[in-house]
Amino acid sequence: MLPLPSAQQLRYLIALSELRHFGRAAAACAVTQSTLSAGIMALERQLDSQLLDRTVGKKVVFTPLGHEIALKGRQALEALEAVPQLAVAARTPLTGPLRLGVIPTIGPFLIEPLVKIIRTRFPQLTLSIAEDTTEHLLEKLGIGRLDMLVLAMPCLCDTAETMPLWRDPFHVIMPEDHPLARLNHVPVERLADQRMIMMEDGHCLREQTLAVCRQGREWHGTEGESDSTFSATSLHTMAEMVGLGLGIGVMPLLALEGGILRGHPVISRPLSGGPVWRTIGLGWRPRSPRSDDFRTLASAFSSLAPHPAPLQD
Known part of the structure; x- marks a missing residue:
């Protein structure tokens, strides 16, 4: 039986494929650049294949095989992460960890009421919060370090499923x-x-x-x-x-x-x-097994809309 890549190796490869920069990919994976580089080189040795073209200087260029493996790796990682999430969602909805990302122009004014709603209405959720720019939050969402984002739209959020809450x-x-x-x-x-x-x-x-x-x-x-x-x-x-x-x-x-x-x-x-407005909304990975949970949270968070600024068509 062929040796299987680890989930961590796939995360490193996917992050580098998306960001095309070793430093940013390492930061998105919360590891050092040397750790990420070593992990990808170990994956290449394990597969006995060259995934990166290292003849082009400092640029991050994937070989055709590397590009294909990164695509398959994303599908495999999403499927692997869905296994425990499906089990938890089926057993007891709205339980377990919720890693929430919030942008800086929303966080200071909305985190407190969000936390209060989660503690009172969804006490089985274990909340953690990260504040960062939209771009960086979407990167972390894409590689599985965050579960849900609080965003201000319009934004370049094509990689996430989004739900508007209010204007x-x-x-x-x-x-x-x-x-x-x-x-x-x-x-x-x-x-x-x-x-x-x-x-x-x-x-x-x-x-x-x-x-x-x-x-x-x-x-x-x-x-x-x-x-x-x-x-x-x-x-x-x-x-x-x-x-x-x-x-x-x-x-x-x-x-x-x-x-x-x-x-x-x-x-x-x-x-x-x-x-002359922005739209406050939520975002999560497309086809997430917890999508129903996130929509329930979106309905609860909508109650925080200040009057008279409901979402309008």
């Missing part, structure tokens, strides 16, 4: 003496000539803010402009920068209701004039 409207935050403060609502067109403070690259809220700004026909900003746009590492930093008069920002209602502006000389006004 989270965008507001403009500005210094109290800003000219736009006189308005009850700020039309998106009024952002055209404003100095914007946005989240730094890697945060989906940056892309969502840029999409909102582009609705104003005269707005010509780009992701690369550094003279008129400041970048913030968090929503709290954005509020501080706005309070210092460095510009204005786009902030989701979830953060505002969480008291993020408290202590800052900053006010908010709703945006108007087009799709």
